[in-house]
Amino acid sequence: MKHLLLPLTLSLAAPALAEEPVIENATARQSGDSWTFSVTLSHPDTGWKHYADGWRVLDMDGNELGLRVLAHPHEHEQPFTRSLSGVQIPQGTTQVQIQARCLVDGWGEAFYTLTLP
Numbered sequence: 001m002k003h004l005l006l007p008l009t010l011s012l013a014a015p016a017l018a019e020e021p022v023i024e025n026a027t028a029r030q031s032g033d034s035w036t037f038s039v040t041l042s043h044p045d046t047g048w049k050h051y052a053d054g055w056r057v058l059d060m061d062g063n064e065l066g067l068r069v070l071a072h073p074h075e076h077e078q079p080f081t082r083s084l085s086g087v088q089i090p091q092g093t094t095q096v097q098i099q100a101r102c103l104v105d106g107w108g109e110a111f112y113t114l115t116l117p
Contacts, residue, residue: 019044020108021052021100024079028096028116035087035116037066041100042079051075054101057087058111065089065096089116 021043029036043052051073057066066087074080089096097111 020105020110021055021102022079022108023055023098023100023110023112025081026098026112026114028114030089030117031085033088034085035089036083036085037068037087037098037114038081038083039068039098039100039112040079040081043074043100043102045073045075045078047073047075050104051102052100053103055082056099056101057084058097058099059090059093060095060097062097 021041023039023041025040027038029038037057039055041052041055045051052070054067054069056064056068058064066084068082068084070082093116095113095115097113099107099111101107
């Protein structure tokens with residue numbers, strides 16, 4: 001019986017591996033002096049207590065240029081696309097990063113690099 005308890009004990013002590021939101025695709029379009037970003041992401045949303053709740057546009061130094069808050073879970077719509085308009089991009093910027101956030105786990109470690117058209 002002892003040999004059965006050790007694997008169980010070790011699995012209970014290990015932290016749960018969270019699945020961070022994955023940015024599947026992103027596009028940007030300039031309109032006048034601002035930009036609109038459309039981001040497609042996937043995440044194993046399970047309901048109101050655990051879902052992808054936002055994404056942000058960052059310059060290559062990590063400064064936030066825009067934030068899109070996602071107000072509800074998308075359990076039955078995966079992947080999904082949402083847009084953010086009115087983002088001000090500094091003159092001369094050729095690339096930005098996009099980072100997704102989960103309600104439970106916070107900002108993901110992965111960055112999606114987007115070259116601006």
